Amino acid sequence: MPEHPPAPARPGLDFAAWQAAGFDPARCPVRNVLDRIGDKWSMLMLTALAARHRRFGELFRVMPDISKRMLTQTLRDLERDGLVTRHVFPTKPPGVEYRLSPLGQSVLEPLSALVGWADRHFPDIEAARARFDAAQTGQPDTSLIEQDAA
Amino acid sequence: MPEHPPAPARPGLDFAAWQAAGFDPARCPVRNVLDRIGDKWSMLMLTALAARHRRFGELFRVMPDISKRMLTQTLRDLERDGLVTRHVFPTKPPGVEYRLSPLGQSVLEPLSALVGWADRHFPDIEAARARFDAAQTGQPDTSLIEQDAA
DNA sequence: CGGGATCCAGAACGATACTG
DNA sequence: CAGTATCGTTCTGGATCCCG
Numbered sequence: 070m071p072e073h074p075p076a077p078a079r080p081g082l083d084f085a086a087w088q089a090a091g092f093d094p095a096r097c098p099v100r101n102v103l104d105r106i107g108d109k110w111s112m113l114m115l116t117a118l119a120a121r122h123r124r125f126g127e128l129f130r131v132m133p134d135i136s137k138r139m140l141t142q143t144l145r146d147l148e149r150d151g152l153v154t155r156h157v158f159p160t161k162p163p164g165v166e167y168r169l170s171p172l173g174q175s176v177l178e179p180l181s182a183l184v185g186w187a188d189r190h191f192p193d194i195e196a197a198r199a200r201f202d203a204a205q206t207g208q209p210d211t212s213l214i215e216q217d218a219a
Numbered sequence: 220m221p222e223h224p225p226a227p228a229r230p231g232l233d234f235a236a237w238q239a240a241g242f243d244p245a246r247c248p249v250r251n252v253l254d255r256i257g258d259k260w261s262m263l264m265l266t267a268l269a270a271r272h273r274r275f276g277e278l279f280r281v282m283p284d285i286s287k288r289m290l291t292q293t294l295r296d297l298e299r300d301g302l303v304t305r306h307v308f309p310t311k312p313p314g315v316e317y318r319l320s321p322l323g324q325s326v327l328e329p330l331s332a333l334v335g336w337a338d339r340h341f342p343d344i345e346a347a348r349a350r351f352d353a354a355q356t357g358q359p360d361t362s363l364i365e366q367d368a369a
Numbered sequence: 370c371g372g373g374a375t376c377c378a379g380a381a382c383g384a385t386a387c388t389g
Numbered sequence: 390c391a392g393t394a395t396c397g398t399t400c401t402g403g404a405t406c407c408c409g
Contacts (some may be wrong), residue, residue: 099262101344102337107257109402112249125371136403141372151347162370163409172343179332186329187252193322194251197301259382275391286383291392312390313389 105150110135110143112180115169118153119177122168152176255300260285260293262330265319268303269327272318302326 106112110132117123117131128140135143144167147153152173158164169177256262260282267273267281278290285293294317297303302323308314319327 098337098341099266099334101341102333103257103262105344107253107262112253112257116249137372138374138404139402142402149348149351150344151351157371160370163372165371172340172347175340176336179329179336182329182332183252184249186326187248190322190325191248191251194255194300197322198299201299201301287392288384288394289382292382307391310390313392315391 105146105152106176106180108143108146110139111147114143114147115152115173115176115180116184118167118169118173122156122166125165125167128167147173255296255302256326256330258293258296260289261297264293264297265302265323265326265330266334268317268319268323272306272316275315275317278317297323 106115113132114128117128123131125140125144128144129135129137132140144153144155148155148167151170154168154170156166156168158166256265263282264278267278273281275290275294278294279285279287282290294303294305298305298317301320304318304320306316306318308316
């Protein structure tokens with residue numbers, strides 16, 4: 070395999086125009102959204118709430134290794150961003166239920182695309198990591214040095 | 220049940236089956252992938268390389284507020300995972316060029332879906348944040364307390 | 370049961386200086 | 390030009406205790 074062309078500018082992607090427009094580092098939507106769902110638990114939380122609403126305690130069973138602190142905080146943050154709604158039942162021991170809002174439902178679609186990609190290509194990534202790490206401990210493998218500049 | 224249905228289990232989403240299968244917390248593909256592109260710069264880096272390959276110095280211009288350290292580290296991590304490839308030209312001052320690998324190209328599609336969602340719904344999120352923060356500083360707004368348990 | 374408050378360890382990140 | 394090395398800071402998240 071010689072090498073892939075210098076990036077064919079795939080159709081349907083407006084990345085070029087998007088980032089060439091010169092974004093403001095601070096109020097970039099991608100930053101804002103990624104800072105939310107990019108943390109350790111938010112994405113898992115959204116998938117946990119995708120099928121149906123859950124009680125606080127239920128979420129512990131679904132997410133085995135989360136701490137109570139992070140469970141609360143993640144839910145608060147998602148609630149603040151309008152992705153989940155909180156419903157309190159003033160019963161004997163109080164019960165609290167969390168649901169995805171319509172906005173939260175709408176993020177499931179792009180999210181499922183990413184999850185699907187992760188599932189399909191995770192073996193590739195693991196293989197790439199193994200190759201890379203092996204190349205570091207062994208000889209540097211200079212086979213991909215180019216011969217001429219652009 | 221008078222309120223909106225308990226999550227209609229949207230078509231095309233296998234979240235229920237996926238997370239109900241009882242994932243292993245450690246080797247969960249989502250965790251692994253999110254730990255990579257979920258950091259501060261990886262996603263921006265991928266979009267910067269989407270249109271065409273770039274030199275190291277070019278990436279500074281595209282990403283105004285990244286530090287040299289993080290630029291290097293992010294590129295290394297992406298290279299390790301096989302998403303970008305590194306091409307060295309042994310010219311007078313050495314030149315290094317970064318490209319998306321085929322694997323890296325393939326992630327642009329789910330990524331663009333997420334970026335598109337972020338762009339479209341960012342106003343909604345900002346509005347939700349404003350509402351939430353206003354409710355905290357003002358009176359707690361108990362209007363959404365339910366009247367009966369499940 | 371469903372939290373909040375506090376403390377602390379480690380990871381992520383930025384700034385700076387030095388190198389081939 | 391394209392990094393590496395080191396340091397210091399900030400941020401994240403886990404543990405623990407307390408409360409209605």
